[in-house]
Amino acid sequence: MSKTILITRPCYDDPTSYLFCYAGLIIKEAEEKMFSILDLKKPRLTRENFTKMIEKNNPVMIFFNAHGTETAIYGDKIVEEEEILVEENVNHELLNSRLVYARACWSAVSLGNKACLNNGCFIGYSLPFSFWIDERWSAKPLNDNTAKLFLEPSNLIISSLLKGNTAEESVIKSNEMSKKNILKLLKEKEEPGAVASMSLLWSNMQCLQISGNKGMKAE
Amino acid sequence: MKETSEKNKPRKIDPEVKKLVLWRIEASIPSNFKLSIGGGKALTKEELKEHVEAEDETGMQIINSQLSFIKALSSGEFAKVLAQ
Amino acid sequence: MEDKKAKFIKIFANIPEKVRGEDIIAVVDDKPFTWNTAMIEIKNDSELGKRILKLMEKLGVI
Numbered sequence: 001m002s003k004t005i006l007i008t009r010p011c012y013d014d015p016t017s018y019l020f021c022y023a024g025l026i027i028k029e030a031e032e033k034m035f036s037i038l039d040l041k042k043p044r045l046t047r048e049n050f051t052k053m054i055e056k057n058n059p060v061m062i063f064f065n066a067h068g069t070e071t072a073i074y075g076d077k078i079v080e081e082e083e084i085l086v087e088e089n090v091n092h093e094l095l096n097s098r099l100v101y102a103r104a105c106w107s108a109v110s111l112g113n114k115a116c117l118n119n120g121c122f123i124g125y126s127l128p129f130s131f132w133i134d135e136r137w138s139a140k141p142l143n144d145n146t147a148k149l150f151l152e153p154s155n156l157i158i159s160s161l162l163k164g165n166t167a168e169e170s171v172i173k174s175n176e177m178s179k180k181n182i183l184k185l186l187k188e189k190e191e192p193g194a195v196a197s198m199s200l201l202w203s204n205m206q207c208l209q210i211s212g213n214k215g216m217k218a219e
Numbered sequence: 220m221k222e223t224s225e226k227n228k229p230r231k232i233d234p235e236v237k238k239l240v241l242w243r244i245e246a247s248i249p250s251n252f253k254l255s256i257g258g259g260k261a262l263t264k265e266e267l268k269e270h271v272e273a274e275d276e277t278g279m280q281i282i283n284s285q286l287s288f289i290k291a292l293s294s295g296e297f298a299k300v301l302a303q
Numbered sequence: 304m305e306d307k308k309a310k311f312i313k314i315f316a317n318i319p320e321k322v323r324g325e326d327i328i329a330v331v332d333d334k335p336f337t338w339n340t341a342m343i344e345i346k347n348d349s350e351l352g353k354r355i356l357k358l359m360e361k362l363g364v365i
Contacts, residue, residue: 013259013260013261014253014255014260014261015255015260015261018255067257067258067259068258069258074258082258105256105257105258106257127280127284128256128257128280130254130255130256130257130284131254131255132252132253132254132255133252133253133254133255133261134251134252135251135252135253135263136251138253138261146252179300179301182301183301185321186301186319186320186321186322187321192249193247193248193249193252194321194325195247195321195322195325195326196247196248196252198288198322199284199285199288200254200284202288202291202297203284203287203288205300206287206291233361235330235358235361236361236362238330238333239327239328239329239330239358239362242327242330242335243326243327246325246327246335247325247326247327286362286363289328289362289364290363290364292314292317292318292322292326293314293318293363293364293365295314295317297317297319298317298318298319301319
């Protein structure tokens, strides 16, 4: 029986449209590796569907692409309001025992610690996960080489998990790629915004955290 | 605005520190860059400066992020991690 | 002041070259100073250098 990954992909502003596209790359990769994908996007990205999908399909891994807070992760914008998908002390048990990567701000501060119970694992950020967007490419996120500096290391976490590495190994690989990108920026002679990009790459590296079972794999 | 960490709650910032952050934004960020930094739309350079001027929650996030990087540079931690 | 100058020089040694030339670390009289230009003032013991060092102290750099 194939392993299942649930991916949330809202797309209602520039940041989420970038995450939407980059998560799309992961879907292709996961399918090639014979994972079953639950791709939750508009109009099916609702809390009700999210809950039903988890209860029915028991995914081994959940990959959030979203806005977040210390205690909650959001889904889609429904009637001008972002809907909370999972919230601490409300329904965080949905995440227990699972391998979770939340590409969402702040959620490692508190939600992550509650969500990783029962030998689960939560990979997330204790500060905002941030990235620069080059406005000239915002209609084609995958062609934006500035955003790529930040989103490729982030995607690498999931790619690495899909290859059978542990959560800890995957986070290390991601940080190594961020480091490599910083070193590349230090070498570039004429790279506008290089220091600004280095600063953000550094911040993302520092606030990337794992709670729970660091040796967990997507199996 | 979504509730976030205590340290990003608006508080009075030293005017010299604020001026430094505003200059850093002005000098280091190309005008075609926008920042995705949490909930809401991506922010232009001018919008970043407005938030810093206002010292609101987003402004404090930006200020703290800038100061953290300066600390990492000056403590040697940045160089140490890159050398590993 | 000599102590602060020595601390700054030590810190400067760990700043990557590209960052030294581009990263603004102080603003005095509405004039921005990068690590490089700040270093010049501090090394020369100028009044500007002294004011830059005071700001460095405020930032927690030294």
